[in-house]
Structure formats: C-alpha cells, structure tokens
Amino acid sequence: MTQPPEGPAPGAPAPPHCYLHPDRETYISCQRCGKPICPDCMREASVGYQCPTCLRVGQAQVRQPRTAAGGLVPGRPGTVSMTLIGINVVVFVIATVTGGGVSALMEWGAMLARSVVAHPRTPDEQLLTGVADGAYWRMLTSAFLHWNWLHILLNMYALYLFGPLLERYLGSARFLAAYLTAAVGSSVFVYWLSPVYGLTAGASGAIFGLFAMALVVMYKQGADLRPLLVLLGLNVAFTLFGSSISWQGHLGGFLTGLLLGAAFAYAPRERRALVQYATFGVLWLGILVATIARTAQLT
Numbered sequence: 001m002t003q004p005p006e007g008p009a010p011g012a013p014a015p016p017h018c019y020l021h022p023d024r025e026t027y028i029s030c031q032r033c034g035k036p037i038c039p040d041c042m043r044e045a046s047v048g049y050q051c052p053t054c055l056r057v058g059q060a061q062v063r064q065p066r067t068a069a070g071g072l073v074p075g076r077p078g079t080v081s082m083t084l085i086g087i088n089v090v091v092f093v094i095a096t097v098t099g100g101g102v103s104a105l106m107e108w109g110a111m112l113a114r115s116v117v118a119h120p121r122t123p124d125e126q127l128l129t130g131v132a133d134g135a136y137w138r139m140l141t142s143a144f145l146h147w148n149w150l151h152i153l154l155n156m157y158a159l160y161l162f163g164p165l166l167e168r169y170l171g172s173a174r175f176l177a178a179y180l181t182a183a184v185g186s187s188v189f190v191y192w193l194s195p196v197y198g199l200t201a202g203a204s205g206a207i208f209g210l211f212a213m214a215l216v217v218m219y220k221q222g223a224d225l226r227p228l229l230v231l232l233g234l235n236v237a238f239t240l241f242g243s244s245i246s247w248q249g250h251l252g253g254f255l256t257g258l259l260l261g262a263a264f265a266y267a268p269r270e271r272r273a274l275v276q277y278a279t280f281g282v283l284w285l286g287i288l289v290a291t292i293a294r295t296a297q298l299t
Helices: 052-061 079-097 104-109 138-144 149-170 172-193 204-220 226-241 247-266 269-298
Strands: 116-118 126-128
Touching (some): 079 138, 079 149, 079 172, 104 126, 149 204, 172 204, 226 247, 247 269
Antiparallel strands (some): 116 126
16 A cells, blocks of 8 residues: 655745746755756856846946956957948949939038039039038038049048057947047038038048047057158148148048047046046037037028
8 A cells, every 4th residue: 555645744944946936946046146046047157056137237247348548348349440431432332323523422411511503504403502501411421422432542541550440449439439529520620611612521531530549549658650650741741732632621630539539548547438528528519619600600
C-alpha cells in the first residue's frame, strides 16, 4: 500500500518564488539584491547571476569612456565625417545632373542675402527668395552645395583629413554640433559682408572652422603644427588670390572654429561641459542677433 506524499510540515516556511514570476518556485537568488529569480530571469554578470532590474541599474552606473574634450568615445571614429562627405557628394551629384550651377537645388539652397529674379525675360524666370525675405534655411543648406568638381574635391579632402581627427578628440555629437555651428557662423559673415544679390555655396566655411579647431587643439596638445600651418597658408592664399572665393565665409568659419576650439581645449575639467555648452549658446545667440540685425538693415 502506498501513502500520499506528505505536505510541508506545519509552520515550515513557504518555498521561495521568483519575484518577477510569483508562480515559479526557485532556489536561485540575485547576487546583487538577493531576491529569488527563476532561470528565465537569470542574467550573467561579472560575478554570478543578477536579476534584470539589477543588471540595468548596474549598466547605467558604469562610467562611459570619454574623449579629451568630454564627449563619449565614438564607437567608430570618423562615422560622422564620412556621413557628411557622403551627403555632400550625393547633393552635388543631384545638383550636377539637374543643371549644375543653375539647377533648382542650387538656386533654392545657396546663400543669398536679398531676393533676386533669376533668368529674367526667359521662360525660366523666377524669384529667388533671399535670407532677408525669410529664406533662413540658406544659411545652413549652402554648406552642402558646391559649384564644380574641384570645389567639392578640395573641401571633402580637407574634411577627410581633419574630420576623423577632431571627431576622435571631441566625440561624434560635439563634432557634428561644431561643424554645423561653423557652417552657419560662416553664413553670417557672408550675410553681412558679401554682395547682397550674389549666390554663395560650399562647405569651405565649415572646413575653415575645422582648421581653426584643429589648430587650437593641436597647440594645446603640443603637436607639430607645421603641416597644418602649411595647409592653412595655402588655403588662405587661395582665398585671397583666387577668383570667386568667399573670403567672408572662410573668415566667419575660422573665427567660429577658434572660439569652439578654445572651449574644447581649455575648459577646466570640472566645468568642462558647462563651458562648452555656454560657448555654443553664446555663439548661437550671436548668430541670431547678427542675423536679425542684418535682416532689419536690408528690409
């Protein structure tokens, strides 16, 4: 004759159950919080197993590696630089196959201070809206447009040389923010100092911003500046003595880059983020005020 299994002795503690799955009996505990967990909730950690909650908390508390400027270390340094090059090339190809310098894309996106009639007294006659009349997008889009193959080749080669270097130093987010800020800062100088009815395009202003940032950063690190100074000197000479070169945009981008480079390289470590964010804020406030003032002057 068999006997039925005996139940738990009166007064004996109930067996532990997984705190996330109360219907599952378990004798495994999280190494961090000690709560019972079932096999489905076990997460391998550096020591033993942890529950999902403790693992998430631990990962959030792990300090992420930082660059010299305080940004997160890029997983693949140069990704933003290569993406910017790709965007510029794609935009250039589209503009080239749709009319080149007189394509609708160029006429829509190139920097233009005041509205002007394009192709007058022809079937293609149209009004191109300038920044002063509300086309503020031109201050950014102009940095992704180029007039010819030599124009884009020189700019993208410079971005290829110095982009990954600065991206590794700054981190991807700071690098992208600095590049775009230099591009728009360049357009502000074009807005104020260039002929109001002329179209201006090119990434040169942003590239000169990279030159300036690299100059400050390399000086701070005690690196050999001679190769950069030679390249910068050639570009300055090309700017001053070449034809149809926007020295205004180059100057604006370079000065913007100098300010950003100083913030990245010389901000005190304990207040690094504050100084850098404040520098971006001051620059964008200056861009806004200068743009409003010039618009009021032209209208």
